[in-house]
Amino acid sequence: MVSIQTVAVLGGTGNLGPAIVNELLSAGFTVTGVTRASSTNSTPKYPDSVVSIKSVDFTSFDSLKDAFTGQDAVVSVVGTPGVSSQILAVDAAIAAGVKRFIPSEFGVNTRKVRDWPIGKILAGKIAVVDYLQEKVKEGKEISWTGLSTGLFFDWALERFGLGVINLADKTATVVDSGNEKFQVSNLRQVGKAVVGILKHPEETKNKYLSTSSFQLSQNELIKTVEEVTGQEFKVVKREKSEEIQKAGEEKLANGDYRAFMDFLRVVNNADGAGNAVTEEESANRLIELPYEDLRETVERWLKGAGVI
Ligand SMILES: NC(=O)c1ccc[n+]([C@@H]2O[C@H](COP(=O)([O-])OP(=O)(O)OC[C@H]3O[C@@H](n4cnc5c(N)ncnc54)[C@H](OP(=O)(O)O)[C@@H]3O)[C@@H](O)[C@H]2O)c1
Known part of the structure; x- marks a missing residue:
């Protein structure tokens, strides 16, 4: 052994x-x-x-x-x-x-x-x-x-609001419907x-x-931020995954590896992407790794950012 x-x-x-x-x-x-x-x-x-x-x-x-x-x-x-x-x-x-x-x-x-x-x-x-x-x-x-x-959830929230939440003006940006679940x-x-x-x-x-902390959708993140802050985060921008994918492919064709972020948003957020980790695919149980709580993480982030 x-x-x-x-x-x-x-x-x-x-x-x-x-x-x-x-x-x-x-x-x-x-x-x-x-x-x-x-x-x-x-x-x-x-x-x-x-x-x-x-x-x-x-x-x-x-x-x-x-x-x-x-x-x-x-x-x-x-x-x-x-x-x-x-x-x-x-x-x-x-x-x-x-x-x-x-x-x-x-x-x-x-x-x-x-x-x-x-x-x-x-x-x-x-x-x-x-x-x-x-x-x-x-x-x-x-x-x-x-x-x-x-995606590293707390790290990405702190740096760029996960690309969804804009704390400064209390708005949100969403890819497609915002309902697709993804792994964080x-x-x-x-x-x-x-x-x-x-x-x-x-x-x-x-x-x-x-493995993951949890799977979530962009809309669930917005809803949780709204519940924790008691404030509305209006969706002011809705982007289409096909257009993000096309922009990524153009960048890649020019050797611009910043295309990674475009592709990542599509992999995670496009309607029907299907890349969330199912319970059968997840190794959390295999390695005795408990899931975490979305709301707790969001609260920690918003406290650290001085919002609550
Ligand atoms: N899922 C996500 O959201 C996410 C986000 C970021 C990163 N990642 C992944 O996590 C992993 C670590 O990323 P990170 O952001 O922590 O990395 P990082 O901060 O960019 O670099 C980590 C360490 O790598 C060493 N390093 C840098 N250049 C090197 C080189 N040419 N050869 C050998 N070592 C070198 C340096 O350590 P020393 O100075 O001590 O040598 C550096 O502190 C990567 O696989 C990355 O793709 C995932």
């Missing part, structure tokens, strides 16, 4: 990483932070309870292998520029005897979108999961788990999902999983 205790986290200094590191530490894992030797990152540093911070050359197999030696698992939270460096990290993890590699996924289910326009932008991530699958097929002593979490996870929930995977190594071995 595989048991995981030591965990190396790559890129744990960005938007998502601290939430994963903190949940791993709270759950009693021994965490090593692996950071680029060239890092100029001034975002939150690893907490003191991280046992060591290793500066690594991500282009050097030996440097990565040294950092991974003695680690049961590698959790990669590298941002987009680091996605392709994970191929070498997988090789180094295999050589170091790492048992589980969790690649930097944490968003759209990339197994599902391979042949969609958004899949072109996510090709780097897709290649890493393909590579892990190949290595397992070749009989290498490593296993992997991919995790789709949907709060940052801490993503950290808890990683913990759940590492605590259930057999059940999660060589699987691509989807």
